[in-house]
Amino acid sequence: MRPYLTAASGLALIASIGPAQAEGVLNIFNWGDYTNPDLITKFEETYDIKVTITDFDSNDTALAKARQGGNDFDIVVPTSTSMPIWIAEGLLLETRPDQMENFRNMDPRWVDVPFDPGRHYSVPWQWGTTGVTVNTEVYAGDPNTSAIFFDPPEELVGKINIVPEMNDVLYMAIRYLGGEACTTDMELLRKVRDKLVEARPKWVSMDYTNIDRFTADDYAAAMNWSGGSLRIRLVDPRFVYGYPKEGYPIWMDNVAVLKSAPNVENARLFQNFIMDPENAALISAYARYANGIMGSEAFMADDMKTAPEIVIPAEFADKGEFTEACAPEVTALYTKIWTDLLK
Amino acid sequence: MTQAQDIIRAAARRDIRNRWWLSAPALVIIFLAAIGPLFVVVLYSVMVKGDYGDVKYWQFSGQGWFEVLFERDMFDNTVSFADAHLSILWRSVKLAAITTIVTLILGFPTAYFIATRPRHRRDLWLFLITIPFWTNLLIRTFAIQEVFRNEGLLNVALMRTGLIDQPIQIMFTDFAILLGMGYVYLPLMVLPLYASLEKFDFRLAEAAADLYANSSRVLRRIIVPMVMPGIVAGSILVFVPSLGAYVTPRLLGGGKNLMLGNLIELQFGQGRNWPLGSALSISLTAIVMLSLLVYVRAASKTEARHG
Amino acid sequence: MARPYSVQRQRGFTLIALFCFVLLYLPMVTLVVYAFNAGATTSAWEGLSLRWFHAAAANERIIDATLRSLTIAPIAGLIATVAATMAALATTRTAPYRGLTFKYAFINQPLMVPEIVTAVALLVVFSRVKIWTGYSGLGYLIAAHTAFCIPFAYLPIRARLETMDLTLERAAADLYARPWMVLRRITLPLLWPGILAGFMLAFVVSLDDVVITEFVKSAGQETLPTYMLGQLRRQTTPEMNAISTVFLGLSVAIVTLFFFLSRKTD
CATH class of the missing domain: 3.40.190.10 (Periplasmic binding protein-like II)
Structure with missing residues (x-):
């Protein structure tokens, strides 16, 4: 590369151990x-x-x-x-x-x-939104549903990744079962927990994704962010983005x-x-x-x-909502469900 | 009391004083940039948790400690033992122990191999062990993934040779975690083993062999006891960090199972329960510290018996 | 006559050792190969190209983070090794004295605490110090790295010392060599493999740290690992492989140099 430049900036860096210039x-x-x-x-x-x-x-x-x-x-x-x-x-x-x-x-x-x-x-x-990225070669059904995560069809079992964002995952699960954001309805939360515990063995991993994992077929579906999904589609057109009709976060x-x-x-x-x-x-x-x-x-x-990942189709526009930070008591409940899920 | 005894005592006292001076830099650095700040964590563990992370200063509560061991059932409000925490602890200990054993099984022969090379070649082999670790952990983990994923090097090679006709799912399994951990922690085992094997006088082993000891006996009765300090050091360096490891389990194991490191991180992050996170980590530190002391005592006894 | 026992030739051991080296370098091979990939991924080969080396060299943030990592790791590794060597000399080859176990536990403490906890504690304390002193430079990262590097340097050095023969040192002392001479001419040379092992561990551990750095860093103090943590959410481009390949090349160069130097002194 450029050895002199590199050495010089190395020296500059050592010099910068002093306080940073503020102007x-x-x-x-x-x-x-x-x-x-x-x-x-x-x-x-x-x-x-x-x-x-x-x-x-x-x-x-x-x-x-x-x-x-x-x-x-x-x-x-x-x-x-x-x-x-x-x-x-x-x-x-x-x-x-x-x-x-x-x-x-x-x-x-x-x-x-x-x-x-x-x-x-x-x-x-x-x-952006949080939704579904799915491989249309593996799954031919409707991508616009969070059933892909919580009641996955046979062909996707063992090929799904879920982002380990506690709030997003719980929000989606609550909406999927008909509840509202930050709900404290214990009956519903019990169902949410049971649904998550039941679905987890059908997921392959819970990690932040990168494009390679899709192009190399580690994943056939994932809970993903819209822009991330767009970047995947641009590399590998088999993948589409879906807006869960049960509700999704903006x-x-x-x-x-x-x-x-x-x-x-x-x-x-x-x-x-x-x-x-x-x-x-x-x-x-x-x-x-x-x-x-x-x-x-x-x-x-x-x-x-015109990317469908960015321009929300009219029929799903009202299914998304801005999520807010839940109250501390609710976060405590969520954390318990989350720990139970991952123990 | 004789004068000679006085002199000996004075010399011993001076020796101990010098030893304190000698260890002062390490102690001071660790106090300033590791142990000292941890008092904050001790304080945090007995304060009321903040609504969105952090704590409410100077409002005290035992809730954090309570939640380490017990949980109030969110549905029927009964108090029970926190089995989630225990099963996570157990999983982490198991994984750390297996990692330690695997790295020991692989690392001992490797260190032995290096230590028996001609003198001027040894440092070279030592460097060869560490070179892969100049590569950042995340990159290394991704590189491991290239080898083991379904479309990866290993599966493709096996399929080409016709040994298998379906790719074997290695990624996102416990086996993948173990592979990754073994990979990441191998030098932490090899280097201390080498450091104590290198000065081992192999003529001793030869002498024993001349006395008709077979090689496994030589290994067990002579070499292993002599390098016990290295085994102890290596095991600590592998076991303890792998207890709290979280990058490798997450990337290779898929993060579906929490490890201790992730559990504690969850409390300081999305869970927003810093007192519980603090209490959990103090408990972990105490457990590790105690088992370490027991282990070191036991190991030095073995050493004394053989030495 | 029994066949003479050869310690050099433990065939099983040699096999395992070679297996280890293959295992260690196999992922490195894929890493280097994809650094030369013309395509944009690290999983599909699209032809030979130097594109990602150019990209990495032109990426100011990568260069900046790399240089910062390469500043912190040697400094922290060196200070940690010196402090650890002194501490190891102070805690071995002696009858147990009051405070010995305490010292041992104290020095190894950074190992015992999960990183995230040390990180949070350092965040709280160092932030106060940064506000009080107005100094927010690289010193904090170096101090934090040095502290957690010490046990990694200390344990191999101590392991070496514990089994080192005292005879030579005693002989020298009996011949009225001054303690400093004994240390320089006898103890340190004998200790050298331990020190080298300790330094290399400390260096590598510092080079790899993510969590503590993430919490201690001030504005503009990205290191290579924290920079890469951000990339996790996107795509692992061969750019990272290119940087790693340069690192590998660098270390191979150092090894080669070292090899020739040690041959001369032999």
Whole structure:
């Protein structure tokens, strides 16, 4: 490679054991592998700001780190489910994106969202759904049902992966059995537990997926995120995405600024920057989710514009809902069911 | 009391004092960056859990400890023994024990092989053992998966040669976990074994053989007792981390069964029950620490008997 | 006459050892092969290409994370090995004294606690320190890595020491060699295989750490494993294989160098 450059940056790195420079910097704390490097380069060049990206792998880790503070993060990208917690605990700065220049580009649909009414704190990053990815060569039936997970047909038994997201799995199971999100109906919860315990032996694994596991036929079906499913289909057209008609979660990841942010102004610039349609399209081009900014479609690749993974078909549009973090008592019940399931 | 005795005592005291100075750097580092912070966990274990993770500071409760051993049935509210936690503990201990035995069976001959190479070649072989581990754990695990998956190297090879006509499901089984764990932890066994085998005087074994001891006897009566410290060190290094392992079980085993590591992680993560997580980990530490002390005592006794 | 017993030739042992080496390197072969894959996956071969090496070299985040890992691991490994060697000298070859068992338990403690717990504890404490001092650099990661590396270095060194012959050292001491000379000329050379084994373990363990790093890292302090954790949810591209292949190449180069150097001194 480039030995001198490498050695030089190695030295620079050792030198950087000292405190980080605080001027012209923006520190983004985002989900892993979720940030388009082209978007960052463009932002850096536009504003002459050096951006660092640091990954987290769960809302709870991000929350724990932000609560303790001291890590120099400016921007954080929590999911809709946990946004109310971040706001209630006073971790986020009220940057008023609703008064920013590019706010006019925001899809009105995403302005008065339950987790940040009127958008006083956050700007949409990407949104998507959790549904079914299934191999049509193995399974010819209707993909739009969570029966694929909970009462799997013979041909899928032993080939199903379930994401180990406790809340998503329980939400789907509760809706499948006719309940409401965060239910405390004990009779129903008992049925949920029994259904999950009965279904588990028919799953092959409970893991976060990657494309290889589908293309290499480790899995024929999975509980999966819409963008992940789209990326699979683009590599391997045998796979389709289904919206469970019994109910499925919609989620949105949101760009917010931490109260403890060392570089507040740069963080505001970033919030405004990503509400520009062309920049929002860059976000979507990478992770393959919709972004909530009007006009960004014009800058997207054709395979994104009509993708059924992104444009929810009308007949399933009202089957999905934004899920919220359940109350602590409910989380305790869920954790018990989850432990029972995996013991 | 004679003067000579005084001098000997003073020398012994000085020796012990020097030994404390000598171990000070290790003790200080571990205190600052490992043990000290753990007092936080002890405190957390007796506080009230926060609504969304963390704890409510300075509100105390025994709930975390209660939940380690008992559970209130969510449906009929009766209190019973937390059998979920026990079965997870049992599964983890079993897996860690089998991993230790497998790595010992594979690692001992390997260390022996390295230790009997010509002197200048030994470090080379040692490096060869560690080279695969320069590759990140996750990548290594994915590489193992390439070998064992249904369309992987092994199954394809077996099918081409006609030994099987259906791929054998190895991925996402307990066997896959065991393979992966054995793979990941092998050097942790080989290196300490090698370190104590390397200085073993193989002339002893030759002498024994000359006295008509057969090779298994030589192994059992001479070599094994001599390298006991290495076996102890290796077993600890493999057993203890594999008790808390969670990447390998999840990626290769499919994550359908919780291990102790995952159970504790669940409480600090999605389960949002930090006091229970803290109490569980303190219990685990105590169990491991106690069994370790018993094990080391027993091992050094064996050593004394043979030595 | 009985056939002379040859310790060098335990055929069963040699077979198992060679089996181990094959086992260890088999996945490495697939890894290296797919690093040269023209296609975008690590499971279907689509022809030879250097594409992923270029991609990795152009990926600032990978380079940055790799360099950071390669900064932390040697520093943490080295400090841990020195501290562990001293501690091992202090805790072996002596009559039991008060505090010996305590020291032993103390030094091995980082092994006993599941990583996630140490990680949470360090998060809580180090965050306070970061706020108080205003310093949020790499020092915290190095300190945390050093601490959990110490037992990995300590155990092999101690195992070596425990069975080391005292005769030479006593002889030297009897000849009025100063303690420092005894240590440098006799003890350390005899101890060397243990130290090398200990350092290599510490280095590798630091290079692999995910959980503690995840909780301790500040902004912009991604290491290779934490960076890769993010990739788990997406696709394992051959880019990662390319980086690993470079690592492998590097280690092979070091081994080769080492081999020739040790041949000379022999």
